[in-house]
Amino acid sequence: MSETNQSQPKRRFDIWRTKGDASSGGEGAFERYETEVGEGMVVLDCVHRIQAEQANDLAVRWNCKAGKCGSCSAEINGMPRLLCMTRMDSFSPDEIISIEPMRTFPTVRDLVADVRWNYQVKEKIRPFEPIAPQAADGTHRMMHEDVERIQEFRKCIECFLCQDVCHVLRDHQKFDEFDGPRFFQFTAGLEMHPLDAADRIPDLKHRAGIGYCNITKCCTNVCPENIRITDNAIIPMKERVADRFYDPLMRLLRFVFQRPSANR
Amino acid sequence: MSVYDLFQIYEHDVLVIGAGGAGLRAAIEASNRGARVGVVCKSLLGKAHTVMAEGGMAAAMGTVDDRDNWEVHFADTMRGGQYVNNPVMAELHAKESPERVRELEAWGAVFDRTRDGRILQRNFGGHRYPRLAHVGDRTGLELIRTLQDHGVHCGMQVYMEMTVVSLLKSGERVVGAVGYDRERGRFHLWKAGAVVLATGGVGKSYRITSNSWEGTGDGHSLAYHAGAELRDMEFVQFHPTGMVWPPSVRGILVTEGVRGEGGILLNSEGRRFMFDDIPENYRQQVAATPEEGWRYVCGDRDALRPPELLTRDHVARCINREIKAGRGSPHGGVYLDIAWIRENMANAPGHIRKKLPSMYHQFKELAGVDITAERMEVGPTTHYMMGGVAVDGETQSSTVPGLYAAGEVAAGLHGANRLGGNSLSDLLVFGKRAGEYAAAFATEHGHKEPDAAQLEDIVRDIERPFARASGENAFSLHHELQDVMQDRVGIVRTQGEMEEAVAKIAELKQRYADVAVAGHREFNSGWHTALDLHCMLTVSEAIALSALARQESRGAHFREDCPEKTAEGATYNLVVRKGDDGAMQIRREPVLEMREALREIIERNR
Structure with a gap:
């Protein structure tokens, strides 16, 4: 093999280091590191090199190193990115690269954010409820054209970068009233599932707070899977909420047709 | 102060260690049977290495080719495993995987479809018919996400980013486990009626591997040190x-x-070298010409498979041979070319992006290669452990009461070589079985207090790296181990090299006793590496000793000094256990006898 050991250019990094132990609430500062960068390296490689050579106790969360698991989410030069999918040659040669944890969530330590809130939100969403199998052999049928649009949503690797960038969470801290783009997209995937029987539209309006989203598309822009979260998931869900709750004709019809049952 | 005060203590009927496909499927099953289930995982939920599985899960559903059925799948699995598989597992797996796939669909998984709306199946190495249910090339993600989203509503308790370092016993029985959390380095103790190991593989013992940092053989090591x-x-x-x-x-x-x-494999001379070497037992199943191979890919039922779809052990060795013979690519691999299908297909680039989206993405982003127009450079990588905890084929119970294992950490289904696609179905079939039988065991036997004396030993062991101011560096020892395993117990093995490896591992074990780690217990990757290294050393010793003891070539185990299969080699499995003196013992055990009916199935499908 032809890995070369010739001297590699050094690059500078400002990495967020928390002070004290985990109870200090993530307070910290950037610390400057320098390390050699070889061909094809991504930012995560540099973080690992710094960890191995200079800072054994530098905390970073990672796993697959191929953009498939969504563990190594962070903010690189202020942008939410995956550390493992950000190539060093995407920066200009003398640029200092700053790396910090996702800021929308509490910091556990150094580059590691506490993302547990996201898991709690997901548990609140009504799970998939299958209709009875339609085919004579007792199995389901779905046409490929019908599954393609939800397969886009199911590419999600749950890196939570879309949650990190969303101003409703980041700036307005609506953690109790707003599920965030990841979970609107998750809900859209269930609502558009050809085999699903449950109704999550009232929940989207009342509990999940989809109305707070003003479709700035920041989530779409940071998605490493290039899922068109706003156009293909959030807007269709907003339309369904509007049809259900704000369309005057529909409201009238519902009013008329619900009255008998309401009087029963 | 009691030693118990050092721990946060939890109690479950079934404790599952690992939250990949097998662990989650076991946890769901045990929960559905009324057990109180805890799941401990080293990463966040949904990040386990199962997400990296790409191609699909093998299940003889016959949606694309109705000649497929469980018998053919069974015969393919046994042939691929060179007949040292556990036939009970191979049979159950072939019979039950279609149901496990359909069950996943009923939990919300969205597989690619056939024209008439059924689950689409694709071709894979060693499978006679198109058999892999898939979602583009991200099937593992679909599987784990479906299990995760279904599982969290089944009532299981998930302990994320925690690592188990030892099982706890009461007499002969496993009754719990202890571990630490990465965030703070606090100690945790789970009491359990039964424990299911679902910890996956061991790839991190090698330098070049497809495994993430988690693949350190934890379950193999936990089981071994608990006497399994x-x-x-x-x-x-x-x-x-x-x-x-x-x-x-x-x-x-x-x-x-x-x-x-x-996709086809080419050497630096542009030669499609896989046609040059077809093994005897597959000669009846391989295309005579490239043209026939392409017809097979397109679904022609009368065509035979191209030689690129031979079993992984063989393809890896052929690639290795080309590289060693100087016919490799510039960076020490060979070429894998999917772009060539443009010659046969109008919308080839679109087709490739649709069928292999994450491969397209991966090469584009990480290597700057457009696979719809350019060739990829590829070479062998340590991927999967066929060996593992010896289990009962039906119940997945190990040789220690109360301890179960499923998925990659368990041995038996795949024999000497696993067929692609048989892993995801393995996870589901035997994850479910492990969960079922572990729950039953817990119900029947209830809880038992762990012997207190072992706790003090465990705490001393895990804190030991902090006890000295200076000593061996865990990262360096790990790299030395990876080098010796890669270079001495790799794709091509010889007696002399493996003896060197055994000696080197013994030396590393000695030096491991002097590992020193600076700092504190919070998110300290040096400390974590030191603890993982204990597992990797155990596993590596077992691999090297077993490889030395099998004096023939079979499946993934290839010895240059004895390159042929022997008749005797098909009659035994090698079994490793910890002796009373603490030293590793190895012995032969006869291959599990096969029912006559299964023997006939194999004959019919030759």
Whole structure:
């Protein structure tokens, strides 16, 4: 093999280091590191090199190193990115690269954010409820054209970068009233599932707070899977909420047709 | 102060260690049977290495070719495993995987479809018919996400980012486990009626691997030190196609699905070298010409498979041979070409992006290669452990009461070589069985207090790296171990090299006793590496000793000094256990006898 050991250019990094132990609430500062960068390296490689050579106790969360698991989410030069999918040659040669944890969530330590809130939100969403199998052999049928649009949503690797960038969470801290783009997209995937029987539209309006989203598309822009979260998931869900709750004709019809049952 | 005060203590009926496909399926099953289930995982939920599985899950549903059925799948699995598989597991797996796939669909999974709306199945190495249910090339993600989203509503308690360092026993029985959390380094103790190991593989013992940092053989080691038997440890699968360039992504998997969709392997001379060497037992199943191979890829039922879709052990060795003979690519691999299908297909680039989206993405982003127009450079990468905890084929119980194992950490289903696609179905079939039988065991036997004396030993062991101011560096020892395993117990093995490896591992074990770690217990990767290293050393010793003891070549175990299969080699499995003196013992055990009916199935499908 032809890995070369010739001297590699050094690059500078400002990495967020928390002070004290985990109870200090993530307070910290950037610390400057320098390390050699070889061909094809991504930012995560540099973080690992710094960890191995200079800072054994530098905390970073990672796993697959191929953009498939969504563990190594962070903010690189202020942008939410995956550390493992950000190539060093995407920066200009003398640029200092700053790396910090996702800021929308509490910091556990150094580059590691506490993302547990996201898991709690997901548990609140009504799970998939299958209709009875339609085919004579007792199995389901779905046409490929019908599954393609939800397969886009199911590419999600749950890196939570879309949650990190969303101003409703980041700036307005609506953690109790707003599920965030990841979970609107998750809900859209269930609502558009050809085999699903449950109704999550009232929940989207009342509990999940989809109305707070003003479709700035920041989530779409940071998605490493290039899922068109706003156009293909959030807007269709907003339309369904509007049809259900704000369309005057529909409201009238519902009013008329619900009255008998309401009087029963 | 009691030693118990050092721990946060939890109690479950069933404790599952690992939250990949097997662990989650076991947890769901045990929960559905009324057990109170805890799941401990080293990463966040949904990040386990199962997400990296790409090609699909093998299940003889016959939606694409109705000649497929469980008997053919069983015969394919046994042939691929060179007949040292556990036939009970191979039979159950072939029979039950279609139901497990359909069940996943009923939990919300969205597989690619046939024209008439059924689950689409694709070709893969060693499978006679198109058999892999799939979602593009991200089937593992679909599987784990479906299990995760279904599982969290089944009532299980999930302990994320925690590592188990030891099982607890009461007499002969396993009654719990202890571990630490990465965030704070606090100690945790789980009491459990039964424990299911679902910890996956061991790839991190090698330098070039498709495995993430989690693949350190924890379950293999936990079981071994708790007195359970390991078997088939000589069989380590080297996947033929990992990325080779740039260096930082070396080893990352390139799915066999590329070849399933028509990808061909070429050497530096442009020769399609896989046609040059077809093994005897597959001669009746391989295309005579490239043209016939392409017809097979397109679904022609009368065509035979292209030689790129031979089993992984063989393809990996052929690639290795080309590289060693100087016919490799510039970065020490060979070429994998899917772009060539343009010659046969109008919308080839669109087709490739649709069928292999994450491969397209991976090469584009990480290597700057457009696979719809350019060739990929690929080479073998340590991928999968066929060997593992010896289990009962039906119940997945180990040789220690109360301890179960499922998925990659368990041995038996795959024999000497696993077929692609048989892993995801393995996880589901035997994850479910492990959960079922572990729950039953817990119900029947209830809880028992762990022997207190062992706790003090465990605490001393895990804190030991902090006890000295200076000593061996855990990262360096790990790299030395990876080098010796890669270079001495790799794809091609010889007696002399493996003896060197055994001696080197013994030396590393000695030096491991002097490992020193600076700092504190919070998110200290040096400390974590030191603790993982204990597992990797155990596993590596088992691999090297087993590989030395099998003096023939079979499946993934290839010895240059005895390159042929022997008749005797098909009659035994190698079993490793910890002796009373603490030393590793190895012995032969006869291969499990097969029912006559199964024997006939194999004959019919020759």
